[in-house]
Amino acid sequence: MKTIFITGASTGLGKAAAKNFAEQGWNVVATMRSPEKETELTNYEHVFVTAMDVQQPKTIEYAISQSIERFGQIDVLINNAGYGAVGIFEAATEKQIHNQFDVNVFGLMRVTQALLPHFRSNQQGLIVNISSQGGRITFPLTSLYHATKFAVEGFSESLSYELASQNIQIKLIEPGIVKTSWYNSTDKLQDASLSDYNEFSESFDKGFQEFSQKNAHLQATSEIVAQTIYKAVTDESDQFRYPVGQDAEELLELRKQLNDEEFRAYIRKQVLA
Numbered sequence: 001m002k003t004i005f006i007t008g009a010s011t012g013l014g015k016a017a018a019k020n021f022a023e024q025g026w027n028v029v030a031t032m033r034s035p036e037k038e039t040e041l042t043n044y045e046h047v048f049v050t051a052m053d054v055q056q057p058k059t060i061e062y063a064i065s066q067s068i069e070r071f072g073q074i075d076v077l078i079n080n081a082g083y084g085a086v087g088i089f090e091a092a093t094e095k096q097i098h099n100q101f102d103v104n105v106f107g108l109m110r111v112t113q114a115l116l117p118h119f120r121s122n123q124q125g126l127i128v129n130i131s132s133q134g135g136r137i138t139f140p141l142t143s144l145y146h147a148t149k150f151a152v153e154g155f156s157e158s159l160s161y162e163l164a165s166q167n168i169q170i171k172l173i174e175p176g177i178v179k180t181s182w183y184n185s186t187d188k189l190q191d192a193s194l195s196d197y198n199e200f201s202e203s204f205d206k207g208f209q210e211f212s213q214k215n216a217h218l219q220a221t222s223e224i225v226a227q228t229i230y231k232a233v234t235d236e237s238d239q240f241r242y243p244v245g246q247d248a249e250e251l252l253e254l255r256k257q258l259n260d261e262e263f264r265a266y267i268r269k270q271v272l273a
């Protein structure tokens with residue numbers, strides 16, 4: 001029985017992936033910041049719900065050692081924990097900027113680095129990083145979030161070369177818009193004194209809402225993302241990127257076809273009212 005170790009499994013995509021792997025007969029380590037609140041995953045026989053905060057190195061070490069003790073080996077890591085800082089960049093505090101990178105990028109690096117000795121000594125392992133379509137294209141008013149996902153993409157791609165020498169593989173999942181608590185958990189970048197941006201912000205709020213509603217039928221659900229993660233883990237292919245949702249597939253395809261100016265004009269037209 002293989003074992004998968006998932007970060008941010010309390011809700012959303014992480015939880016859907018944990019359930020799917022458990023139902024497919026895997027051992028699952030579902031890590032989360034507040035495991036005492038978990039009532040669903042604890043019902044599965046082969047799911048080990050344990051505390052881990054990607055910003056706290058000691059919790060990472062502890063969760064990994066407990067998992068190896070419990071299941072003998074970890075085969076796959078899913079770096080999923082993440083959130084979005086949303087709003088005007090000029091309004092972001094130093095702490096907000098740092099925290100956005102500390103969770104989405106440095107946290108992912110911390111967990112990866114903590115598991116690599118185990119994967120290397122086994123001479124096998126797979127790391128699946130949950131990026132986003134926003135790791136290759138951008139929308140307005142999410143500059144920090146996109147910066148973290150672009151970082152995850154570059155980090156993963158370069159790392160893939162050296163890890164291949166140790167028989168360790170890396171893959172990226174690139175979901176489009178998926179209805180999860182992501183949208184309610186955003187860190188708002190706001191500063192009342194920056195009213196110069198009000199007109200732009202209002203135009204984006206209205207335009208993005210319309211864009212999102214218009215494309216709702218193209219968007220994937222958490223369950224579909226979980227199935228794509230399962231495919232990425234089990235397909236034994238060398239495929240590196242897995243866009244999920246027709247919205248992501250279409251936008252990423254368009255990004256290949258248009259030049260920078262054309263693509264930015266397209267995005268403006270789509271999401272600004």
Ligand SMILES: NC(=O)c1ccc[n+]([C@@H]2O[C@H](COP(=O)([O-])OP(=O)(O)OC[C@H]3O[C@@H](n4cnc5c(N)ncnc54)[C@H](OP(=O)(O)O)[C@@H]3O)[C@@H](O)[C@H]2O)c1
Pocket residue numbers: 007008009010011012013014032033034052053054055080081082083084103107130131132133174175176177178179180181182183185
């Ligand atoms: N939803 C989308 O449209 C979408 C699209 C593309 C990519 N993604 C990416 O998919 C991943 C999962 O997002 P989601 O949509 O499932 O959002 P979500 O429902 O808000 O779940 C986010 C998860 O990350 C965890 N987390 C946040 N900060 C953490 C920290 N410091 N340490 C450990 N865990 C932490 C949360 O834990 P707590 O419960 O403790 O807060 C939660 O389990 C993220 O990387 C996100 O950027 C989402």
